[in-house]
Amino acid sequence: MGMAMKLANYLTAHPVPFDLVAHPHTRSSLQSARSMELAPGCLVKAVVLEDENDRYLMAVLPASRRVNLGELRNCIGRMLRLADEVELRERFGDCDLGAVPPIGNAYGMETIWDDSLMTRPDLYFEAGDHETHVYLKTRDFVGLLEGARHMEFSAPM
Structure with missing residues (x-):
C-alpha cells in the first residue's frame, strides 16, 4: 500500500524533506x-479519542509513552475516551486499520501533540500501512501540525 493518499496529498501541499x-x-x-532498530521514543503514534459530543481528537505522542487521559481531560476540559477503530474506518479509509498517520490536519481532525516529542531530533511515523514509515526532522513534523495545541499529557509505558 505504501503512503496513504490523504497523507501524500498533505505532504505535497506542505512540502518538507522526508524519506x-x-x-x-x-x-x-x-x-x-x-524491526527498524530504533528506540521506541523515535516513533510517533496517533491515538484517536472521542469526546462526549462524538467529536474526535487525535493525540500525538511517542510510541514509548501512553496517553494520560485524566491529565488530558483536565487540560482541555472535555470528557474523552478511546475512539472505536471500526468507527474510524470511513475517516481513515486510505489507511490500514491501526496504522493511522499522526497528522490530523491531513484528515480534518483536531490534533494535540505531546511536548515529549521535542526530545528527539528525528521522528518516524506510520505512513498508513504496517510496512512503511515516514522519517523526518522533528521541527518539520511539528510544522506539519500547524495550529495544533501541545502540552504534556503522556506518561511512560
Missing part, C-alpha cells in the same frame, strides 16, 4: 521500532 522507510509487516509501534 519513506520500508520494513517487514508489524502489528504495533513497538514492533516497528524493533
Whole structure:
C-alpha cells in the first residue's frame, strides 16, 4: 500500500524533506521500532479519542509513552475516551486499520501533540500501512501540525 493518499496529498501541499522507510509487516509501534532498530521514543503514534459530543481528537505522542487521559481531560476540559477503530474506518479509509498517520490536519481532525516529542531530533511515523514509515526532522513534523495545541499529557509505558 505504501503512503496513504490523504497523507501524500498533505505532504505535497506542505512540502518538507522526508524519506519513506520500508520494513517487514508489524502489528504495533513497538514492533516497528524493533524491526527498524530504533528506540521506541523515535516513533510517533496517533491515538484517536472521542469526546462526549462524538467529536474526535487525535493525540500525538511517542510510541514509548501512553496517553494520560485524566491529565488530558483536565487540560482541555472535555470528557474523552478511546475512539472505536471500526468507527474510524470511513475517516481513515486510505489507511490500514491501526496504522493511522499522526497528522490530523491531513484528515480534518483536531490534533494535540505531546511536548515529549521535542526530545528527539528525528521522528518516524506510520505512513498508513504496517510496512512503511515516514522519517523526518522533528521541527518539520511539528510544522506539519500547524495550529495544533501541545502540552504534556503522556506518561511512560
